[in-house]
Amino acid sequence: MTPAARVQAAIDLLDAIIAAARDGGPAADTLIATYFKTRRYAGSKDRRAVREHVYAAIRRTADCPETGRVALIGLAREQPDIAALFDGSSHGPAPIMPEEAGAAPGIVPSWIAPLIAQPVEQEALLGRAPVDLRINRLKTTPEAVAPDFPDATPIPGLPDALRLPEGWPVERSEAWIAGRVEVQDAGSQLISMACDAQAGLTVIDLCAGAGGKTLALAADMAGKGRLIAADSIRSRLARLAPRAERAGASGIETLLLDQGHEGRALDAFAGQADIVLVDAPCSGTGTWRRNPEARWRLTPARLDRLVSEQARILDFAAPLLAPGGLLVYAVCALTDREGRDQVEAFLTRHPGFTVEAVPVTMGRVHGGGCLLTPVHDGTDGFFFARLRHG
Template sequence: MTPAARVQAAIELLDAIIASARDGGPAADTLIARYFKERRYAGSRDRRAVRDHVYDAVRRVAERPESGRAAMVGLARERGDLAALFDGSVHGPVPIAPGEAGAGAGIVPGWLQPLLAEPVEQEALLGRAPVDLRVNRLKADPAKVAPLFPEAEALARLPDALRLPEGFPVEQSDAWKQGLVEVQDAGSQLISLACAAQPGMTIIDLCAGAGGKTLALAAAMAGRGTLIAADTIRSRLARLDPRAERAGATFIETLLLDQGHEAGALASLADRADVVLVDAPCSGTGTWRRNPEARWRLTPARLDRLVMEQARILDFAAPLLAPGGALIYATCALTDREGRDQVRAFMERHDGWQVEAIDPGMGRAHGGGLLLTPGHDGTDGFFFARLRRAP
């Protein structure tokens, strides 16, 4: 591909990403993979260059642009090297017209900006995310694993964590293949620690997804006790089984729930759990470093629906706790509606609960819980709180 053809390919991909964001379709990385699967003539340098163009344009624009060309023209207005590639060549984009407007730059959509928690450093929300590993205590210990990754650095707050440079190919390593390590953001590891899991406990990961935090809980439990991973999305939950087998965490039980009818399916677990983790569906504002196009998917109406769903999940999670049990509420979101306000509303709806302090060394105190942000903590953005049922 010529340099100009790479720019045109980025424009085409941006058009697909914009349409997918509007219609609730696949994520950008999926669309990029599909695009090049159909264009095998593109070499590795071509794919890398096009991907860089796409994500440079996506990271620059807060509001969903009108078109892929508008997004790329906006980027080219700031970069002369790109502007020169709008040359009208056979496979390249037509030249930029003198008055042609490109998409404006920004970090946070205007409507969302006043909803973010006050300590959020917005510039850091679109930085490049490192690769964090969690050493799997079911199979290894950090002292033995660290020499296998000489490029890694230890993280002070997390004894089982190693941090690698962005883009490090972990899944090609023998340590990953043998289940000695899992890829897991440091923020997710801190939330798992906040659960204070112990061997012999009964723990329910109520929105388990593919089970990253479930596996961390399994390691903390040393493979002993009852650990249930529940979710309403079959495809996500199915990804846990091979991960659990690789990690040696085969005692995990999975439970597929029917959305809207979860309470009935969970009735037999009422008053039994020592810990329930609710890593609730959320806006994903804390994961923009990894998924910058998520800004283009979020709307006020979608946020309203998410807030209602979070409250609903908390309400059917609460009866699962045994007296004295702990409900850990977490979101990878940085809006107060999804964090601080949810905790306040839960406490108003439910008697016999108290907000329990979490080690302040794990994050900044905020709204009854802790806040993690990319700028302050070097993690994905999270809010999490621990709510204790009265004995």
């Protein structure tokens, strides 16, 4: 591919990504992989260059642009070497006309910017994220794993965590293959630690997904007690079993919930849980470093639906707690509607619960919970709170 053809390919891919963002279609990585499967003539350098163009355009454009060409022209206005490739060649994009406006640069979509809890840190939301590891104490110790990752550094406040440079190929390492480590952002590890799961307890991970936090809870419980991983999406929950086998985490129960009728499966646990973790569906604003196109998928209407769903999940989670039990609420989001305000509304609806201080050294106190941000903590953005029953 010529350099100009690479730019045109990036425009074509951005058109597909924009359409998918509006219609709830596949993620950018999936679309890029599919695109190149049918274009065998593209070599590795071509694929890398096109991908870099695509993500550079996405990262600099907060509001979803009308077309891929608009997105790339915005990038070209800042990078003359790319602008020169709009040359009208047979496989390249047409020249940029004086009247063509490129997408305005930005970090956070204009409509949601006032809702972000820490607006002064918005720029960090699109920085490159490191690779964080959680050492699996069911199989090893931090001291035993350290020689496998000489480039890693410890993360203060997290004794089982190591941090590697962005892009480090962890899944090729013997330690990962053997289940001695898991890839898990430090913020997620901190939330698992805040649950204070211990051997012999009954713990429910109510929005378990593929089980990243479930496995961390299993390690804290040392395989003793009752650990239930519940979710309403079968395909995500199905990924837990092979991960648990690799991690040596036996005895985890899985529970598929019928969305909208979760009580049918959960009634049997009413008043029995010592700990319930609600890692709720959210806007994902805290994960934009890893998934910048998610900014284009989020809309005011979708945020409204997510806030309502979070409240609904908290309401059916509350009755599961035994007296003195702990409800940990978490979102990988930085909007106060999903964090601080959600907790305040829950406490109004459930006066039998009280906010409990988060016993961690990272993050900042924020509205009865803890706020983690990329700048302050080096993690993805999270809000979480501990709510004690009785």
